Structure formats: structure tokens, C-alpha cells
Amino acid sequence: MSTDQAAPPRRGLLGRAIELHPQVSVRPEPFGALAYHYGNRRLVFLRHHDLLAVVHALAEHDSLAAALTACEVAPSRWPSFEKAFADLLAGEIVRER
Numbered sequence: 001m002s003t004d005q006a007a008p009p010r011r012g013l014l015g016r017a018i019e020l021h022p023q024v025s026v027r028p029e030p031f032g033a034l035a036y037h038y039g040n041r042r043l044v045f046l047r048h049h050d051l052l053a054v055v056h057a058l059a060e061h062d063s064l065a066a067a068l069t070a071c072e073v074a075p076s077r078w079p080s081f082e083k084a085f086a087d088l089l090a091g092e093i094v095r096e097r
Helices: 049-060 064-070 075-090
Strands: 018-020 024-029 032-037 043-046 094-096
Touching: 018 049, 024 049, 032 049, 043 049, 049 064, 049 075, 064 075, 075 094
Parallel strands: none
Antiparallel strands: 018 094, 024 032, 032 043
């Protein structure tokens, strides 16, 4: 057996404090929401209501993981949320605080 089996679980973005970028406006829609960044003029579709709930909860929690817990997102779904928030971070829809 190799010592390089699997990497230990990474905390990555889940352990970081993030928030909605102050230049972003979020408009709820039947499918989830639209997020528009007034600085870079980027429009992003948030395709699930639970993703929108987490976006709104970010400012009240010390980490993405804490916001996911508060919004009662099942831990089995956290990897997809981490990926979604990594994309939102890259698009400057959210930022680290």
C-alpha cells in the first residue's frame, strides 16, 4: 500500500469567511436568483433557492461551513456548494472577509 493513497479532506473554502461582494445585487427569481456585479458587469444565475439562502447567511457566520450548517444543507451536498462558491469567488460575486 502506498503512503500517497488519498489526500486528507481539505477545508478549502468551507473554512473561510466569505460574504456577498458589496457591489453585487441579488434579485430572487422562481428558479433561484440573479446576481449582478455593478463593477465588472457580470450576471450570474443562482439556480437553487438553497444556494440563495446560503448567500444571504454568509455575513452572519464565521465560515461557509457554518452558513451551510445554519441553512440545514446536508453535508453530502457540501462539495457541490464548495465548488459553486469557488466559482462565485472567482467571479467576484462573493469575497473573503
